[in-house]
Amino acid sequence: MYGKVFSACVQGIHAQLITVEVDISNGLPQINLVGLPDSAVRESVERVRAAIKNCGFSFPMERITVNLAPADVRKEGASFDLAIALGILLASGQVKHESLLNALIIGELSLDGVIRPVPGVLSMVHQAKTLGIRNILLSTQNAEEASYIEGMHIYPLHNLQEIRQCQHDLISGINYLDGLINRNEHPHATQLDASFNTPDYADVSGQHHAKRALMIAAAGMHNIILIGPPGSGKTMLVRRLPSILPHMQDNEALEVTKIYSVAGQLNESKQFIRARPFRAPHHTISAGGLIGGGSIPKPGEVSLAHRGVLFLDELPEFSRNALEVLRQPLEDRQVTIARARAVFSFPADFIFAASMNPCPCGYYGSESPAHGCICSPLKITQYRAKISGPLLDRIDLHVEVPRMDYASLTTKENQLSSKQMLESVLMAHQRQQNRYKTRGISFNGELTGRLLRKYCALKPDAEQLLVQAFDALGLSVRAHDRILKIALTIADLEESDTIESQHLAEAIQYRHLDRKQI
Known part of the structure; x- marks a missing residue:
C-alpha cells in the first residue's frame, strides 16, 4: 500500500517543495523515516503515532517506510507532521487519495491531534502557487497568513479528525476564504499608516x-x-x-x-x-x-x-x-x-x-x-x-x-512636518x-560602476570642486562615489536634471567624519 502527499520546508526565506511518500508492507511493526531528516523530523514519528490513535484512526501495525524527497535536501522543523500522518492514512486506506493529490499539507501535530502553527508558511504557500498547487491544508492559526497569497484555496484544520470533512470540501471546491474573508478587504489592501x-x-x-x-x-x-x-x-x-x-x-x-x-x-x-x-x-x-x-x-x-x-x-x-x-x-x-x-x-x-x-x-x-x-x-x-x-x-x-x-x-x-518632507521624498x-525603470534598480543609493558614471556625470566646474575636496579630505574611492550619489539625490529633490556645483558642495559637507577632528 502506497500513499503520496506534498509538504514543504524553508531554506533561507525561500521554500522547497517536499514529496512525502509512505509505503506500508508486511513485516514487523516499525517506522523507518528516510530522506535526510533532522532530529525534529525524526521525532515526528512518535507525535504522528499518538495523534492518529487519539483522533479515532487506526495506526497500521505493519512495516511503514516514509521517504522525504528529494533525498539530498536537509529536512528541518516540525512542518512535516501533518503530511506524514495523512500519508499513513492514505496508504492504509482510511482517507481518500484523490482529494489530497493536489494539496500542500503543512502543520505540527500535538499528541492529541491538534494541529499547531509553523513558521515560514507564507514562503511555502507562495512556492506552491508557483508550482501550480492551489489547495493548502494547515493549522487554523496559519490560515490568515496563507491567505496573503491570492488565488489559493485555504482549508484550515484544528485537529486531525477534521480531515474527514476537509476531504468533502476539497472535492466540492469549497474555499475557506469565501466564507470568512471579504475579498474587498484582502490583506494586500491593508496598509499601516x-x-x-x-x-x-x-x-x-x-x-x-x-x-x-x-x-x-x-x-x-x-x-x-x-x-x-x-x-x-x-x-x-x-x-x-x-x-x-x-x-x-x-x-x-x-x-x-x-x-x-x-x-x-x-x-x-x-x-x-x-x-x-x-x-x-x-x-x-x-x-x-x-x-x-x-x-x-x-x-x-x-x-x-x-x-x-x-x-x-x-x-x-x-x-x-x-x-x-x-x-x-x-x-x-x-x-x-x-x-x-x-x-x-x-x-x-x-x-x-x-x-x-x-x-x-x-x-x-x-x-x-x-x-x-x-x-x-x-x-x-x-x-x-x-x-x-x-x-x-x-x-x-x-x-x-x-x-x-x-x-x-x-x-x-x-x-x-513629516507630511511636507514625505511629499519631497515621493517626488x-x-x-x-x-530613470531606472529598465536598469534593475530603484534608488540612487544602489548605483554602482557603469551606471554611476552614466548618471552622475559632472560639469567642469563641479568636477573641479570634487577634485579639490578629494585631495583636501583624503577621500577613498568609495567615499568619492557616495558623494556623487548624494549629489544626484539632492539634484532630484531640487528637480534638476543635472548635478550642479551647489548640489555637489552640499553633498561634500555631509562627510563630517572625513575631516581632521583633533
Whole structure:
C-alpha cells in the first residue's frame, strides 16, 4: 500500500517543495523515516503515532517506510507532521487519495491531534502557487497568513479528525476564504499608516540641517550617521525617519512579510506588512543576532530591517565584531551564511542609520561653558577608532547635530512636518523610478560602476570642486562615489536634471567624519 502527499520546508526565506511518500508492507511493526531528516523530523514519528490513535484512526501495525524527497535536501522543523500522518492514512486506506493529490499539507501535530502553527508558511504557500498547487491544508492559526497569497484555496484544520470533512470540501471546491474573508478587504489592501504609528518631524524644534540630511537619506535610500552631544536630538530625529518613507510596493511587501514569517514574528502584527520596518537593537546584541545564523540559520536584524531602517544608537558602544559583520550587507545588500550542509542567503537592503557622540564624555567641540570636554586626545582617538574606516566609508552622510540654544528650542517657525518632507521624498522617488525603470534598480543609493558614471556625470566646474575636496579630505574611492550619489539625490529633490556645483558642495559637507577632528 502506497500513499503520496506534498509538504514543504524553508531554506533561507525561500521554500522547497517536499514529496512525502509512505509505503506500508508486511513485516514487523516499525517506522523507518528516510530522506535526510533532522532530529525534529525524526521525532515526528512518535507525535504522528499518538495523534492518529487519539483522533479515532487506526495506526497500521505493519512495516511503514516514509521517504522525504528529494533525498539530498536537509529536512528541518516540525512542518512535516501533518503530511506524514495523512500519508499513513492514505496508504492504509482510511482517507481518500484523490482529494489530497493536489494539496500542500503543512502543520505540527500535538499528541492529541491538534494541529499547531509553523513558521515560514507564507514562503511555502507562495512556492506552491508557483508550482501550480492551489489547495493548502494547515493549522487554523496559519490560515490568515496563507491567505496573503491570492488565488489559493485555504482549508484550515484544528485537529486531525477534521480531515474527514476537509476531504468533502476539497472535492466540492469549497474555499475557506469565501466564507470568512471579504475579498474587498484582502490583506494586500491593508496598509499601516505611518502617520498614526510614527512621531512627526513637526514635533522637533530646530535642527533644520539634520532634517535636510535625513530627507536626503530617505529620498535616495542612503546610509546616515548623526554625530552630536547628548541631548541634541539624534535619537529623536532618526526614530522619525519612517514617517518620511513611502509604503512598500507589492513585491517589496511580499518579500518583507516572508522574512518575518520565516523568523516567526509575523504573528505579532497579523497583517500583511506595508510600512517599512524600523529595527533598533540594543548595543549588547551579538554578531549572530545582528547578521543572522544559528544551527538552522534564521534572519538577523539586518534582514528584519530589509526595505526599511536599521538604527544603531550609540554606535561605538556596539562590539567591534558586531559592527564589522555589517560591511558585507551594506555593500552587497544581502547576507550569505555558510554551513556545512548548505549555504543560505537572506536579503538585507536597508537604510543604515546610526548615532554617536563626538567623544566619550560627549562634549568635544561644545561651546557651552557648562559642558566642557574632559577627554584627552588619546581617549577621543580610541573612542572613534571603535568604528573602522571601511565601515564609515559605507555610510553616505556624516551629519553633525549641534547642541540647541533656547531660542531654537522654543521657536515655532519653519518647522517642517513629516507630511511636507514625505511629499519631497515621493517626488524624488518618482524621478528615480522613471530613470531606472529598465536598469534593475530603484534608488540612487544602489548605483554602482557603469551606471554611476552614466548618471552622475559632472560639469567642469563641479568636477573641479570634487577634485579639490578629494585631495583636501583624503577621500577613498568609495567615499568619492557616495558623494556623487548624494549629489544626484539632492539634484532630484531640487528637480534638476543635472548635478550642479551647489548640489555637489552640499553633498561634500555631509562627510563630517572625513575631516581632521583633533
